Each structure stands twice: as C-alpha cells, then as structure tokens.
Amino acid sequence: MMGRGRNARLVTPMKDRVWQDKAAILIIQERPQRAPVGMTSIKAWFYFSPPKSWPKKKRAEAMKNTTIRPQGKEGDLDNLAKAILDVLQTVHLLKNDKDVVSMVVDKFFGEPERIELEIRVYE
Numbered sequence: 001m002m003g004r005g006r007n008a009r010l011v012t013p014m015k016d017r018v019w020q021d022k023a024a025i026l027i028i029q030e031r032p033q034r035a036p037v038g039m040t041s042i043k044a045w046f047y048f049s050p051p052k053s054w055p056k057k058k059r060a061e062a063m064k065n066t067t068i069r070p071q072g073k074e075g076d077l078d079n080l081a082k083a084i085l086d087v088l089q090t091v092h093l094l095k096n097d098k099d100v101v102s103m104v105v106d107k108f109f110g111e112p113e114r115i116e117l118e119i120r121v122y123e
Contacts, residue, residue, distance in 0.1 A: 023115065037121070043105075043117070045106050046106070046115050047115070048074045070109060077107065
C-alpha cells in the first residue's frame with residue numbers, strides 16, 4: 001500500500017502482475033463459453049517445487065508425501081486465494097468475489113509447478 005489516509009492506494013507488485021497475466025491467459029483458454037452465475041465454490045491446489053537447497057532425498061520425499069507442505073516464501077494462503085479471485089474476475093469467469101460461498105486453498109510440493117482449480121456453481 002502506498003500513501004496514507006485518503007490518498008492511499010493498493011499497488012500490485014510487478015512479479016504478481018506477471019503471474020496474474022499468465023494465469024489469465026491459461027484460464028481464458030480453458031474457460032466455458034458462458035460465465036457461471038450464482039453461489040460459487042472454489043477449490044485451488046498450488047504446487048511448488050521443493051527448494052533447490054534441500055538434499056535430493058528430502059526433495060524426493062516432499063514430492064511424494066503430502067504431509068510435507070510448502071511454508072514461507074511460496075506465499076500466504078490468503079494472498080494466493082485473493083490472487084485467484086482477482087484473476088477469475090479479470091477473465092470474467094467470476095462476476096464478483098462476494099458470490100464465492102466456499103473456498104479451499106491448499107499448497108503442495110509438486111512438479112511441474114502449477115495451479116489446479118475446481119469451480120462449482122450452485123444455480
């Protein structure tokens with residue numbers, strides 16, 4: 001956030017904007033013809049590569065064991081969730097994030113790095 005009081009504004013860091021632009025392009029390619037309308041449930045799975053500084057054995061264990069989860073630099077769950085909502089609104093797959101009645105966000109180790117989404121609309 002920049003500024004104070006009435007002049008405050010939110011600024012999205014450049015690396016986040018680049019990620020959101022790439023995600024928007026991929027979602028546009030896969031989205032349905034008609035944007036869903038109504039109460040929406042979203043499940044998002046984020047997959048991150050294990051740190052390169054980890055020994056090969058630990059990296060391999062992290063890839064196959066779902067109890068070893070990313071922590072720290074991969075991002076806070078609330079920030080990842082908000083980024084998904086922002087992208088879905090940008091590509092007009094979600095009219096307003098207030099329509100989301102349920103959201104589950106999980107982080108795992110996995111390659112390739114990716115995000116998997118499941119969107120359900122209750123009409």
